[in-house]
Amino acid sequence: MEFAQRHAISDVCVLCEDVEGSIAFYRDKLGFKLRHRAEGFADFSGAGLTLALWEIDHISRHTGMDDTRGPGAHKVCIAVNLPAPAEIDACYAELGAKGIVFQGPPADYPWNARCIYFSGPDDELWELYAWLDGGPVGAVDKEQG
Incomplete structure (x- = not known):
């Protein structure tokens, strides 16, 4: 293993x-x-x-x-998987109100996820994402999904 x-x-x-x-x-x-x-x-x-x-x-x-x-x-990218695409929009509003500056508004990406991105104080990249209907694409191990 x-x-x-x-x-x-x-x-x-x-x-x-x-x-x-x-x-x-x-x-x-x-x-x-x-x-x-x-x-x-x-x-x-x-x-x-x-x-x-x-x-x-x-x-x-x-x-x-x-x-x-x-x-x-x-470098580091810290990713957080949220339970639903609506959560992305809610976090965008919540964190924006606290002064987080995003690279752009929530968007749907080709890897079938709704995401937002922002940087921390040391240029570490943060990604908040939620899978869209159908879930992730490109699974290598079909048992893992």
Whole structure:
């Protein structure tokens, strides 16, 4: 059995420039509950997994990773699957009222999903999506759907 079939993703970690500014964004605008806070690091409880923030300077200093800035830098997209397309429109209104700036209004995309996109404070991309009638396209494993 492959690694990805044995182990669920438990955390998504955003490498950030300013942990305090990122904490404010995720706590105050998106409503995540701060769970742990340490030097250069914070994590939040949320539905389904842990969202963590790690300051670039801190991770570089402690791990020796030096490819976290500029071209080829580590990037992340955080996707949230909502239960119905109407939820996309509701989130667009709710988060827009909190100051989230979207790349555009809710739209239906060729992969059969209604989506909205926005960026967090460290240019991490967020995608909120809901499958349209017929569900996802391109399933490789028919048993998995």
